[in-house]
Amino acid sequence: xxxxxxxxxxxxxxxxxxxxxxxHIDIPLFICLFLAALISFIILYSAGSQDMGVLNRQAAxxxxxxxLMTALAHIDPYQFKRYSALLFSIGIVLLLAVLIMGEIGKxxxxxxxxxxxxxxxxxxxKITTPMxxxxxxxxxxxxxxxxxxxxxxxxxxVPTLLIAKQPDLGTAILVASSxxxxxxxxxxxxxxxxxxxxxxxxxTPILWHFMHDYQRDRVRIFLNPEADPLGRGYHIIxxxxxxxxxxxxxxxxxxxxxxELDFLPESSTDFIFAVFAEEFGLFGCSxxxxxxxxxxxxxxxxxxxxxxxxxxxxxxxxxxxxxVYVFVNIGMVIGVLPVVGVPLPLISYGGTSIVTLLSGFxxxxxxHTHKKFLHR
Amino acid sequence: xxRFHSIKDTQLENNLFLNRIIAAFIAIMLLTSGLIIRLIxxxxxxHEHYASLAKDNSIKIYPIVPTRGMIxxxxxxxxxxxxxxxxLEIIPEKTTDIDDTLLRLQKLLNIPDEKIDLYQKQRKRxxxxxxxxxxxxxxxxxxxxxxxxxxxxxGVDIRxxxxxxxxxxxxxxxxxxxxxxxxxxxxxxxxxxxYQGSTHVGKLGIESSYETExxxxxxxxxxxxxxxxxxxxxxxxTDAVQGANLYLTLDIDLQKTAYDALGAFNGAxxxxxxxxxxxxxFVSRPSFDPNPFIAGIASxxxxxxxxxxxxxLYNRALRGLYPPGSTLKPFVALAGLEHNTVxxxxxxxxxxxxxxPGVEHQYRCWKKTGHDWVNLNKAITxxxxxxxxxxxxxxxxxxxxxxxxxxxxxxxxxIDLAGEKTGLLPSxxxxxxxxxxxxxxxxxxxxxxxxxxxxxTPLQLARATATLAxxxxxxxxxxxxxxxxxxxxxxxxxxxxxxxxLKQKNVDSIVAAMVDVVNSERGTANDLKKDVNYLIxxxxxxxxxxxxxxxxxxxxxxxxxxxxxHALFIAFAPADDPKIAVAVIAENGxxxxxxxxxxxxxxxxxxxxDTNEN
Numbered sequence: 001x002x003x004x005x006x007x008x009x010x011x012x013x014x015x016x017x018x019x020x021x022x023x024h025i026d027i028p029l030f031i032c033l034f035l036a037a038l039i040s041f042i043i044l045y046s047a048g049s050q051d052m053g054v055l056n057r058q059a060a061x062x063x064x065x066x067x068l069m070t071a072l073a074h075i076d077p078y079q080f081k082r083y084s085a086l087l088f089s090i091g092i093v094l095l096l097a098v099l100i101m102g103e104i105g106k107x108x109x110x111x112x113x114x115x116x117x118x119x120x121x122x123x124x125x126k127i128t129t130p131m132x133x134x135x136x137x138x139x140x141x142x143x144x145x146x147x148x149x150x151x152x153x154x155x156x157x158v159p160t161l162l163i164a165k166q167p168d169l170g171t172a173i174l175v176a177s178s179x180x181x182x183x184x185x186x187x188x189x190x191x192x193x194x195x196x197x198x199x200x201x202x203x204t205p206i207l208w209h210f211m212h213d214y215q216r217d218r219v220r221i222f223l224n225p226e227a228d229p230l231g232r233g234y235h236i237i238x239x240x241x242x243x244x245x246x247x248x249x250x251x252x253x254x255x256x257x258x259x260e261l262d263f264l265p266e267s268s269t270d271f272i273f274a275v276f277a278e279e280f281g282l283f284g285c286s287x288x289x290x291x292x293x294x295x296x297x298x299x300x301x302x303x304x305x306x307x308x309x310x311x312x313x314x315x316x317x318x319x320x321x322x323x324v325y326v327f328v329n330i331g332m333v334i335g336v337l338p339v340v341g342v343p344l345p346l347i348s349y350g351g352t353s354i355v356t357l358l359s360g361f362x363x364x365x366x367x368h369t370h371k372k373f374l375h376r
Numbered sequence: 377x378x379r380f381h382s383i384k385d386t387q388l389e390n391n392l393f394l395n396r397i398i399a400a401f402i403a404i405m406l407l408t409s410g411l412i413i414r415l416i417x418x419x420x421x422x423h424e425h426y427a428s429l430a431k432d433n434s435i436k437i438y439p440i441v442p443t444r445g446m447i448x449x450x451x452x453x454x455x456x457x458x459x460x461x462x463x464l465e466i467i468p469e470k471t472t473d474i475d476d477t478l479l480r481l482q483k484l485l486n487i488p489d490e491k492i493d494l495y496q497k498q499r500k501r502x503x504x505x506x507x508x509x510x511x512x513x514x515x516x517x518x519x520x521x522x523x524x525x526x527x528x529x530x531g532v533d534i535r536x537x538x539x540x541x542x543x544x545x546x547x548x549x550x551x552x553x554x555x556x557x558x559x560x561x562x563x564x565x566x567x568x569x570x571y572q573g574s575t576h577v578g579k580l581g582i583e584s585s586y587e588t589e590x591x592x593x594x595x596x597x598x599x600x601x602x603x604x605x606x607x608x609x610x611x612x613x614t615d616a617v618q619g620a621n622l623y624l625t626l627d628i629d630l631q632k633t634a635y636d637a638l639g640a641f642n643g644a645x646x647x648x649x650x651x652x653x654x655x656x657x658f659v660s661r662p663s664f665d666p667n668p669f670i671a672g673i674a675s676x677x678x679x680x681x682x683x684x685x686x687x688x689l690y691n692r693a694l695r696g697l698y699p700p701g702s703t704l705k706p707f708v709a710l711a712g713l714e715h716n717t718v719x720x721x722x723x724x725x726x727x728x729x730x731x732x733p734g735v736e737h738q739y740r741c742w743k744k745t746g747h748d749w750v751n752l753n754k755a756i757t758x759x760x761x762x763x764x765x766x767x768x769x770x771x772x773x774x775x776x777x778x779x780x781x782x783x784x785x786x787x788x789x790x791i792d793l794a795g796e797k798t799g800l801l802p803s804x805x806x807x808x809x810x811x812x813x814x815x816x817x818x819x820x821x822x823x824x825x826x827x828x829x830x831x832x833t834p835l836q837l838a839r840a841t842a843t844l845a846x847x848x849x850x851x852x853x854x855x856x857x858x859x860x861x862x863x864x865x866x867x868x869x870x871x872x873x874x875x876x877x878l879k880q881k882n883v884d885s886i887v888a889a890m891v892d893v894v895n896s897e898r899g900t901a902n903d904l905k906k907d908v909n910y911l912i913x914x915x916x917x918x919x920x921x922x923x924x925x926x927x928x929x930x931x932x933x934x935x936x937x938x939x940x941x942h943a944l945f946i947a948f949a950p951a952d953d954p955k956i957a958v959a960v961i962a963e964n965g966x967x968x969x970x971x972x973x974x975x976x977x978x979x980x981x982x983x984x985x986d987t988n989e990n
Contacts, residue, residue, distance in 0.1 A: 142389045187392040243415070243426070244419060244423055244430075248423070277419070281419060289411065300401055312393055330411055334418060
């Protein structure tokens with residue numbers, strides 16, 4: 001098996017291009033991610049009441065995340081494939097550890113306190129689950145047979161349920177969709193897909209039974225926000241007022257009255273899109289969505305060009321999960337989905353999610369820049 | 377086999393994958409279009425509607441603050457009420473410049489900085505259109521001063537509010553507690569929606585432990601207003617649910633009697649209704665007036681309270697830790713009888729001291745000349761230490777510890793007040809855990825007379841006494857008897873029920889001895905038997921504040937007041953049909969019999985007189 005490749009000679013030589021290729025960075029993706037980080041700073045400055053401390057902390061996290069992304073881009077995808085099962089197992093063990101002895105933060109058990117920092121195993125699982133499923137399925141002929149489908153479902157359900165139990169519904173949905181993404185790209189038949197979606201709908205009442213009270217409240221209030229205008233319904237009402245009042249052109253940067261006057265809760269984290277929409281209007285929102293679509297399209301392109309089945313499945317799933325991220329967050333802020341704790345990717349304040357996201361993009365860059373020219 | 381198969385299908389896999397990529401791309405585009413359509417719906421079609429909502433917030437949600445529940449004693453006397461008072465309030469939205477307004481108000485009315493800070497914090501968590509009080513309970517002078525200058529302060533007004541008031545002042549401070557302005561730490565823990573209009577929260581005592589019941593449920597009104605925040609129209613209204621009224625088991629007259637009887641001594645008096653566990657008096661002296669805490673006590677006044685040597689803010693009845701001294705003896709004696717270590721008739725000789733075999737150290741009896749031959753009755757009546765050294769030494773620390781624990785020593789009583797202390801009942805395990813040392817036989821002796829590491833709260837002592845009077849049916853003290861809300865009347869806390877298996881004969885021996893403490897000529901509290909027509913069973917106690925050297929002599933007059941012994945007394949009455957149990961601790965009182973016992977007698981007498989009349 002040939003491991004290292006000589007792809008330089010196939011592309012047009014230029015000084016910057018050579019350097020970037022040596023760094024294993026995908027330029028279009030990098031530019032889009034950089035733009036998103038810039039937007040994050042601009043909107044956080046406004047939503048965080050112009051607090052430089054917020055920006056500094058976010059800058060430190062984004063710096064770390066970009067560093068990690070570059071580091072992962074250097075690793076040959078073969079290594080990811082090789083260690084998929086091991087990393088996945090470690091993630092599951094850590095999740096169990098969190099459940100057993102994790103400390104309580106915000107009423108939920110999500111962290112492992114390692115003394116010098118807090119580690120959230122569910123973040124790691126977001127990446128290792130699609131790695132695991134992609135590895136497992138790529139070892140067998142595609143499309144997957146019922147037996148492989150069954151085992152893959154178990155492999156998805158275990159981390160999903162462990163995270164849902166923490167309880168962290170938002171992350172559980174992301175993990176489940178990252179696994180489901182792999183199955184989809186592996187060619188799961190449309191009959192199965194329809195069947196699964198149908199049985200999910202049928203399972204809703206059972207799911208309801210297992211939900212925590214606060215999760216049920218969120219769904220109830222999503223269905224009828226006006227029922228609780230002082231409490232939880234308040235978020236959605238105020239969020240809609242903020243977005244609607246932004247109009248086509250928005251109120252301009254730093255012009256958000258809703259977050260400024262503290263009408264809008266969680267304005268720096270999960271509800272940051274409402275501030276963005278209020279300040280930059282429909283044009284700004286469309287621009288942001290286009291930026292997201294560019295990122296996703298590039299990722300799907302990378303997937304289509306990937307060198308083997310494992311890389312294809314993993315790349316496709318990472319792209320798909322990124323979209324789920326965007327869709328669930330914006331859907332919740334504009335009131336078409338219930339409120340689950342999912343941040344707006346690359347924009348919301350908060351460290352762990354941005355580090356995981358950029359790690360994912362690091363893997364995608366690795367897939368794209370370590371191509372082997374095998375027989376086609 | 378399968379590998380071969382998979383290689384063969386590479387082309388098929390490629391095509392399949394490309395198809396899926398295209399399908400995913402289409403789905404993503406469709407869903408994104410959905411988001412954009414919704415955004416168009418909100419931002420173009422709904423723009424005018426939402427813009428007007430945002431601009432003058434034409435619909436505002438005003439909290440309707442519930443009235444805090446009242447607190448009554450067992451006879452319906454008001455212990456905590458809400459009285460109207462005038463407060464200076466500001467609606468930030470209506471002022472031209474809030475910081476300037478505050479600065480000018482501060483100059484005009486001499487408002488201390490901390491009240492301004494408190495106001496600023498409170499303001500930030502409330503909506504700009506809600507009226508937030510700056511000053512509560514304004515004096516006539518302040519009202520007059522502001523009234524003259526009113527035109528220069530837009531958005532500032534005098535309003536009438538209901539303010540908490542405690543008519544019995546320092547008499548109930550340690551039981552009822554008080555409410556105070558919500559502080560920053562509480563902001564983080566209190567449910568935001570429920571406390572949107574509330575300015576106060578229970579800080580201590582019943583006010584704190586029954587906060588949820590007393591506070592009630594905040595209602596809200598959706599009101600349409602114009603740009604100047606002037607209400608135009610009420611769209612929707614949900615009434616507040618008023619806070620529940622609490623009826624305590626406390627008897628305020630009895631409380632006053634106990635408080636006055638304690639006189640100049642620091643200490644505590646706890647009386648419990650034996651049949652129910654209801655606490656009748658709960659006195660901790662010195663006390664403080666809770667009323668200034670409501671509007672925010674001035675910092676120098678607070679400093680004075682906190683640095684006072686007598687510690688008036690400390691709840692001695694709940695949190696004071698004292699060596700039980702000889703008041704522990706009836707329980708130790710009962711342990712001896714129950715474990716068949718001694719019989720009631722068995723005698724020991726008291727030469728005035730006791731020595732462990734092979735040890736030179738003399739454990740002294742309080743009576744230097746000794747008690748001669750002593751049986752159980754005499755040991756309790758005259759409080760002979762040597763008898764209990766012998767008994768404790770034979771019984772051993774393990775049996776003694778386990779038996780005393782059943783009476784609640786070394787454990788919280790579970791009363792419905794927060795912050796109760798556990799006390800300490802020494803044991804082998806405790807010593808090993810705390811000091812990494814093994815247990816010494818000498819420690820068993822001093823534990824047996826209630827000294828050494830023993831620590832009890834007055835509440836624990838009263839509870840143990842009530843449990844003894846109740847013949848082993850454990851009494852759990854509580855304060856809230858009834859909770860009456862708008863919708864229902866429910867009883868107070870559910871009390872823990874437990875029974876200690878005791879032999880009737882043994883209990884009778886102890887009770888008889890305790891009756892003799894009061895009624896026999898030689899009893900240590902025999903002054904009490906005058907002018908009562910029922911039997912009181914009691915036990916005196918003295919707790920050393922400072923140890924005395926082996927050959928030194930304790931001379932009460934030569935010793936500084938604060939190092940004098942604490943005087944203790946436990947009692948219940950009537951001895952044949954017990955109704956009330958009392959524990960008294962008078963700090964530095966010197967003698968249980970002469971100082972603490974009469975206080976208990978006064979409480980018992982008044983209570984029995986009242987119950988017989990009704």
